[in-house]
Amino acid sequence: MRALLAGLLLAASPAAAVTCEDITFEGTSFTACTVDATTEDLRLFHRDAAGEVLGTFSNIETAIAPRTLAFGMNAGMYHEDRRAVGLYIQDGVQTAGIVTSDGPGNFGLLPNGLLCLTDDSARVIESLAYVATEPDCRDASQSGPMLVIDGALHPDFIPNSDSLNIRNGVGTSGDGTRAVFAIANQPVNFHTFARFFRDRMETPDALYFDGRVSRMLAPQLGRNDFGLPMGPMVGVVE
Template sequence: MLRWLAFLFGLWAAPVAAANCREMAFDGADYTICTVDLQADDLRLFLNDDSGKPIGQFTTLERAVGPLAFAMNAGMYHPDRRPVGLFIENGVEKARLVTAAGPGNFGMLPNGVFCIEDGRAQVLETLRYAANPPACRFATQSGPMLVIDGALHPRFLPDSTSRNIRNGVGTTDDGRTAYFAISRQPVTFHAFGRLFRDGLGVKQALYLDGRISRLWAPEIGRRDGGLQLGPIVAVVGDQPAAQVDQPVSGR
């Protein structure tokens, strides 16, 4: 009897994974913000399935690992969906760090690394990471940095005409909380950086991508499909709102 009661209590006490996604208006634009508690939520990065084939879609990932409380594209990738820069999965480096400047948003230095450790996560500027790599269980490199030590990327212009749907991640100083954001309308880099710095109050934030930005957040009824993705970041766990068999748009 006592053993049965202990089992029931364990079920009751077990935390339910949730990314606490919400809508947020900031400076005339609308965003979806998902907050992840690194000491409570199982946050991981994914790229390929067991056969080495890119996972590509949130629905495919969910069929492989079970319900997802949250998922988002997590970095830039080549046409064959290999990561452009550093990628670490389960402590194994799958792609190397890139420190040189290059074309496109990724090469607009400074860029950075999102690193998931045990119970914490951090965004690090790439050269800072290279000088003293932390023990990342998972990591993805992308660029540009949005916020570096509380300052916006030096190349962001307030009057820029370059607008896009954008997604990114920022982390708190103690590493316990990660904020993932995706814009609901096209925004500039300057506006997106200010969201993290001034709207969410973080000193380190990293751009993940633009045109292909996608979000899986069952608790608010969002299940994006579409383009095949490269790296994916997800909170894995029991999420009753997730409906595995619900069709989504995609190809």
């Protein structure tokens, strides 16, 4: 009887909204959080109801209370006033336009791309493909460069590059049902970071978010990274 009751309680327990784990890939430590985009409330955050930039995970939690964040991460580059650098859409409202020209810095290292969220999907889309197809994204945040494009690494990545940094980004499954948000826990180059998404996490499309600003909230792991206020952020509400 006790075994039966224990089994029933276990079966009735809600599944975690996000699965976070520490992973070692080719000697480098990463933390990856996997989200089922078909069932979880995955969304972007930038400003509160009064139009003020949220900037921190704690401000998001204040804004969504009594609900909580099951996961959080910075989700794109931004200007000094924390406006999004490229395309930004939240709840169907576009506040910044798509940028398709090359330019300085990582954002301008084409091809770049964006994370496109709907109520039941998450997709990383290359920027020119977005312009050509005009998908209906409820939320979207542009960044760059693309890490993986349809299974191929960005053509400018160098295997043994000594350009090392703490980096974070997102990869999505081919059918858009699964999103993997990852951060390197030690400096890593673009080539290794991209292969982590493609070869270890099996995401055929992946996008770089940032290196100078790379932070994660992962309550499952007791992790809450602090630092200067951020621009666009992504999280799962539960």
